[in-house]
Amino acid sequence: xxxxxxxxxxxxxxxxxxxxxxxxxxxxxxxxxxxxxxxxxxxxxxxxxxxxxxxxxxxxxxxxxxxxxxxxxxxxxxxxxxxxxxxxxxxxxxxxxxxxxxxxxxxxxxxxxxxxxxxxxxxxxxxxxxxxxxxxxxxxxxxxxxxxxxxxxxxxxxxxxxxxxxxxxxxxxxxxxxxxxxxxxxxxxxxxxxxxxxxxxxxxxxxxxxxxxxxxxxxxxxxxxxxxxxxxxxxxxxxxxxxxxxxxxxxxxxxxx
Numbered sequence: 319x320x321x322x323x324x325x326x327x328x329x330x331x332x333x334x335x336x337x338x339x340x341x342x343x344x345x346x347x348x349x350x351x352x353x354x355x356x357x358x359x360x361x362x363x364x365x366x367x368x369x370x371x372x373x374x375x376x377x378x379x380x381x382x383x384x385x386x387x388x389x390x391x392x393x394x395x396x397x398x399x400x401x402x403x404x405x406x407x408x409x410x411x412x413x414x415x416x417x418x419x420x421x422x423x424x425x426x427x428x429x430x431x432x433x434x435x436x437x438x439x440x441x442x443x444x445x446x447x448x449x450x451x452x453x454x455x456x457x458x459x460x461x462x463x464x465x466x467x468x469x470x471x472x473x474x475x476x477x478x479x480x481x482x483x484x485x486x487x488x489x490x491x492x493x494x495x496x497x498x499x500x501x502x503x504x505x506x507x508x509x510x511x512x513x514x515x516x517x518x519x520x521x522x523x524x525x526x527x528x529x530x531x532x533x534x535x536x537x538x539x540x541x542x543x544x545x546x547x548x549x550x551x552x553x554x555x556x557x558x559x560x561x562x563x564x565x566x567x568x569x570x571x572x573x574x575x
Contacts (some may be wrong), residue, residue, distance in 0.1 A: 327386030
């Protein structure tokens with residue numbers, strides 16, 4: 319059955335993959351924006367997560383709200399609280415929140431903010447679903463691309479990642495949006511767990527750059543938590559698109575670069 323769905327963060331990495339899939343599934347999709355936007359296949363609705371302004375109107379008549387918007391932790395908790403209060407004032411929509419694997423066990427400020435947002439969702443009184451995923455392929459590529467002017471690519475030593483493709487996370491969200499609230503659903507991760515340095519070498523090979531990759535023994539509790547593997551979930555390798563597939567822009571999986 320088609321539903322009226324509001325998406326926050328609809329222009330972000332995951333949102334760009336999700337919105338077309340929701341439309342293809344026949345849903346009435348609205349994407350939250352702070353300012354005016356050009357017409358699109360979906361409807362733009364205006365509201366400000368930081369101040370709460372306009373959110374009640376944006377959430378009006380929504381059957382489902384999929385909350386993807388993030389400020390890398392700086393304003394996530396306040397934004398999520400504002401969204402929840404607006405959703406409650408507008409009705410009782412199903413709130414779907416996307417989070418990150420292992421956030422309670424990794425000492426990063428961003429992860430602490432995501433965990434606090436989860437707690438707000440759980441205590442909101444709204445029907446809710448929380449999906450945790452591992453890092454996206456795009457993030458690993460960005461870690462390498464940001465170093466494009468350096469003579470070497472530096473990656474943390476003894477750290478592994480289990481990257482997943484945003485399209486596969488988006489597919490999961492489409493399924494959750496169509497169904498009843500499921501609360502905390504099983505975590506999902508990519509199909510492979512690989513050393514950070516190995517992923518960097520594959521990235522350089524794919525883009526045709528000749529650079530050495532150096533592993534660096536970074537200090538700090540967060541890195542120790544990463545080395546311990548708290549951010550990966552090998553038993554929940556639900557994804558099928560590998561990092562190599564992502565780099566190749568495998569059209570069979572709907573990717574292009």
